[in-house]
Amino acid sequence: MSSQAKIGKWTPVTVLAIAQFIMVLDTTVMNVSISAVVEDLNTTVSGVQLAITSYALVMAAFMLTGGRLGDILGRRRAFAIGLLIYGAGSLITALSPNLSVLLVGWSLVEGLGATLVMPAILSLVSATYSGKDRAIAYGILGGIAGAGAAAGPLIGGYVTTTFSWRYVFAAETVIVLGLLAIGLRKVANPAPKGGRISLVDVAMTASGMAAIVLGILQASRWGFILPTSPPVVNGTEITPLGLSPVPFIVGIGVLILALYGRRATRSEARDGQPLLRPSLLGISQMRNGLSMLTSTQLVLGGMFFTLPLFLQVTLEKDALQTGIEILPLSLAMVASSVVGSRLAIKYSTRTVVMAGLLVLSAGLLILVGTISPDFQSTEFSIGMAIAGTGLGLVISQLGNVIMSSVDENSTGEAGGLQGTAQNLGMALGTALIGGVLMAGLTTGFKDRVASDPQIPAQVQQLVASETKDGVQVVSKSAAVATAQAAGLTPTEVETVSQHYMDAQIAALRKALAVVAMLALLGLFIAKRLPAEPAGSAVNDQTSLG
Structure with missing residues (x-):
């Protein structure tokens, strides 16, 4: 194989790796830019932490839905739609005048875009490569994902200190546009599988995963079992039975997912189309x-x-x-x-x-x-x-x-x-x-x-x-x-x-x-x-x- 052919063979994973990098980079950049965002938007640390938590919740809640949509719409189309949504969210974030707009642009819009892009990246590698090449491609993606998480503090710290945190998100918008204009054509386009999605399935998996992740994220603050700094509503601390709300929130999430599992098992047995087939976990x-x-x-x-x-x-x-x-x-x-x-x-x-x-x-x-x-x-x-x-x-x-x-x-x-x-x-x-x-x-x-x-x-x-x-x-x-x-x-x-x-x-x-x-x-x-x-x-x- 010529060197040019070898380069061409790895072009698709390069495009996908760039998309993977900006997805992973995002949260780490926001974490190191909290002080700058607080000052720029005239908000509070707890407000920015709310945005970070909300972003994680959106990702956790809709990742399964995003993966299933990739099967139905076609993986390259889901990748493109997700990038478009993600880029729009990045632009809104870069231009945010206040915390409310940041919550919409970053936590919601970017989060939803990422739930389409991330599963599609993995599916497209599977469709493009096989055997040993597939192992190498997934290895590259794994390294890029880890590097994005580790490099985020350096990139975010440098850009925030030298320029503004807004530049990171503006740059993400430009990169997304480049991927859509140039990189997308380099990626395989497997035929869509078709099918449909049950909104009940989406609601159950989203609420169950969101509850579990919310409880886990708040455990160090509210307490795992005994309350430390529990949430306060209308001046009343939320401590059911004198305990932290965390085990109750996580328990509710687990219960919802268990109910979904029963529903999905029955649907799969009838040759239905559940959002996630329980047999996969078998x-x-x-x-x-x-x-x-x-x-x-x-x-x-x-x-x-x-x-x-x-x-x-x-x-x-x-x-x-x-x-x-x-x-x-x-x-x-x-x-x-x-x-x-x-x-x-x-x-x-x-x-x-x-x-x-x-x-x-x-x-x-x-x-x-x-x-x-x-x-x-x-x-x-x-x-x-x-x-x-x-x-x-x-x-x-x-x-x-x-x-x-x-x-x-x-x-x-x-x-x-x-x-x-x-x-x-x-x-x-x-x-x-x-x-x-x-x-x-x-x-x-x-x-x-x-x-x-x-x-x-x-x-x-x-x-x-x-x-x-x-x-x-x-x-x-x-x-x-x-x-x-x-x-x-x-x-x-x-x-x-x-x-x-x-x-x-x-x-x-x-x-x-x-x-x-x-x-x-x-x-x-x-x-x-x-x-x-x-x-x-x-x-x-x-x-x-």
Whole structure:
């Protein structure tokens, strides 16, 4: 094959990878631009956090619907429509004069566009490539997805600091227009499958997934079981039976999805067209691939919750400096994803994933050792690069595992399931590791103050009283200001604030150690992945029509 032909062969995945990159980049950019958005739109931090949460909810609620629409409309058409909607949302976001318009443009319109684009990307790779080439293409997409999440803080930090957060979303609009004008024709156009969608199915899956993700996202704030800072409606705290609302919200979501499962099973038995066929989850390769993906995204979510907090709050680095520190992770993920997709041709998926998890865990343990006031950037960069290498090896395998478990007629549904698993895993990682961090910080701070004989009893009582509902992660300067506002003497301020920072470092180390433990636990899931190289007759199965 000539070099020109080789280049042409990989043009479709290049187009799809660019679309994947801007989808993943979006949320991370908004996360590092919160302060700038608050000032520019004259709103509050809680208002921007509402937009971020709403974006996640829209994605979680309608990802399955977006995947099914791709089957019905045709995957390239769904990709194009999704890009058009996403581009419109990006433009609205870039021009937002206030929070309300931001909520519509970013949280709703962009979110809906992404639910069409992301499953279509996965389906189009399946339609364009087969065997070993498909494994390589999914490896590239996995690396780009991870790189987008890791590079977001750097890109967002640089553009926000140098220009404006609005430029990121304006640039996304231009990229989308370029993809529609030039890139779309390079992508395969498989025939639409046709069919219809039940609005009842959409309502049930959307409300069920939205409830589960909402509960998970709010768990670190409202409390997992016992209430910490529960929501307040008309001056009344919402604490059913004296508990946090989280288990009730998640329980309602699970119940709705269980009812949908029964409805869909009956429909499939009658040769109906449910939004998602329950029999898909009966395919062991699909089920194991989704489990491994959720587990990996959980680890990724925990990392991206813990490490930016350490860099931006504990060390008080700005968004651009934080992005630079995270850059080794991004570069290593891209490189190892390409390598991993080629390793999968020779070695089994199970072997590559398990090796990746071990490398990832080693990198995380190195990072645990770097979390200290005496920060060493070189050691941190080494840990990030090793962790990124492990993540890239893992992520490079999972798209192919999931999408190769079904035939071409089911790739839209499989893509919707993969997108849902990604969102659910990230939400679980943020909530779980956030809960570990907050609990460790609160307990550690209170214990340190209570056991220090140099701190007067009245100050110990004041700290115990003020922290009964938990402690937030703030910088040392903010902790000092809070202690001063409480009327403590200069000596007491220094002692208490130092105890707080010591507790914060210990809690961050504990949280990241839990992330490393979760990565190791992923080995038990990885043992159930295919034992044959990607592209082999057994691995590249099409189990369900």
